Amino acid sequence: MAAVYLYFGFGSITMLFKTITKENFRNMIEGIMENNEVIGPKSRDRDTKGAKIYRFLKLNSFDELEMDYTRSYSSPKNYFLPFKEDLATYDLQDAGWEQEIRYTIHPRIIVGMRACDINALLKLDQVMLKSQYPNPYYSARRRNTVIIGLDHEPLEDCFCRSMNTDTAFHGFDLFMTDIGEKYFVVINSDTGYMILNRFDSREVGEEDQLLYKEVRGRIESKFKSQVDITIVPELMDLEFESDVWKRWGDKCLSCGSCAMVCPTCYCYGIEEDIDLNFDKATKRRFLYSCNLLDFATVAGGHNFRPEAHIRLKYRYYHQFRGFVEAFNQSLCVGCNRCGKACLAGISPKAVIDDLIGTEKR
Numbered sequence: 001m002a003a004v005y006l007y008f009g010f011g012s013i014t015m016l017f018k019t020i021t022k023e024n025f026r027n028m029i030e031g032i033m034e035n036n037e038v039i040g041p042k043s044r045d046r047d048t049k050g051a052k053i054y055r056f057l058k059l060n061s062f063d064e065l066e067m068d069y070t071r072s073y074s075s076p077k078n079y080f081l082p083f084k085e086d087l088a089t090y091d092l093q094d095a096g097w098e099q100e101i102r103y104t105i106h107p108r109i110i111v112g113m114r115a116c117d118i119n120a121l122l123k124l125d126q127v128m129l130k131s132q133y134p135n136p137y138y139s140a141r142r143r144n145t146v147i148i149g150l151d152h153e154p155l156e157d158c159f160c161r162s163m164n165t166d167t168a169f170h171g172f173d174l175f176m177t178d179i180g181e182k183y184f185v186v187i188n189s190d191t192g193y194m195i196l197n198r199f200d201s202r203e204v205g206e207e208d209q210l211l212y213k214e215v216r217g218r219i220e221s222k223f224k225s226q227v228d229i230t231i232v233p234e235l236m237d238l239e240f241e242s243d244v245w246k247r248w249g250d251k252c253l254s255c256g257s258c259a260m261v262c263p264t265c266y267c268y269g270i271e272e273d274i275d276l277n278f279d280k281a282t283k284r285r286f287l288y289s290c291n292l293l294d295f296a297t298v299a300g301g302h303n304f305r306p307e308a309h310i311r312l313k314y315r316y317y318h319q320f321r322g323f324v325e326a327f328n329q330s331l332c333v334g335c336n337r338c339g340k341a342c343l344a345g346i347s348p349k350a351v352i353d354d355l356i357g358t359e360k361r
Helices: 022-033 115-128 136-143 190-197 206-221 232-238 243-249 257-261 308-327 337-341 348-360
Strands: 016-021 037-046 052-058 084-093 096-100 108-113 145-150 174-178 182-187 268-274 280-287
Touching (some): 016 022, 022 182, 115 136, 115 145, 115 308, 145 190, 174 190, 174 206, 182 190, 182 206, 232 348, 243 348, 257 337, 337 348
Parallel strands (some): 037 108, 145 174
């Protein structure tokens, strides 16, 4: 089996469609794995009901890759926005100091990303790549990562279809749908095209198209959780002082778990560490949460958002109002990871349904 080296081309191409057998897909991943880091869903633990808990982790063999996973506990976002990352290191000297900044990221591949997580990255791209001040650390990771997406049947609490994130049209290199003995593959970049062509991919036949349509129809029919977001941006203004926020805010533990598992939250803090001998220092960025008690605390000790329900309200306001105003789309993708992680049982669907119900009354 030939090893595969990842080379990045000049971007996306007109969508192409091919198929690859599951045996050849295995050969493809094993070939890439010989010389590159491959990340994919692995089960790491079980919850209180005995169900597997999945995380995106580095794979040491193809057999560790669990393509039938349900939902990863945390999103693959953290391979682009790590929980902690060093922005710069400093060598302090008597006559001055030297700064070192590293953007280098070795090519890697992430296998098995869901459509909602791919759409989450596209939303982050708006902030991290296309804003007035692009993030070079995020950019290096994004541009040196091959993404292979994977279709799946939704869980009962997923409402990504309501958020228009149940399908992905760009933001990936390859996107696969399981049609039995092989995968139906959407090719969206020249890099993906070159990789796939090395492992005996085939043209799509009439039977493949019928199987693909059947699978997609079955997936679409299984979305049970729906959220009406058509009036939510306006609702955030109309119900800004609503008792709904106090009702849910009284439940909030201000732990920040929601932000840590969210595929789109990007609030952060900065810290600087100086060695005790004063010859080295590090500037570090870490992900943070607007639900944490000290998020809006400024110098002098004043806290602009001292109460839990105020912080909760502004989190939802950013997700469903502020981001819409800036980028014409909600920041939420409907994965409901936050609802599953919340120890107090707070979920976006429940909060939004409560707001809508209050407005109708």
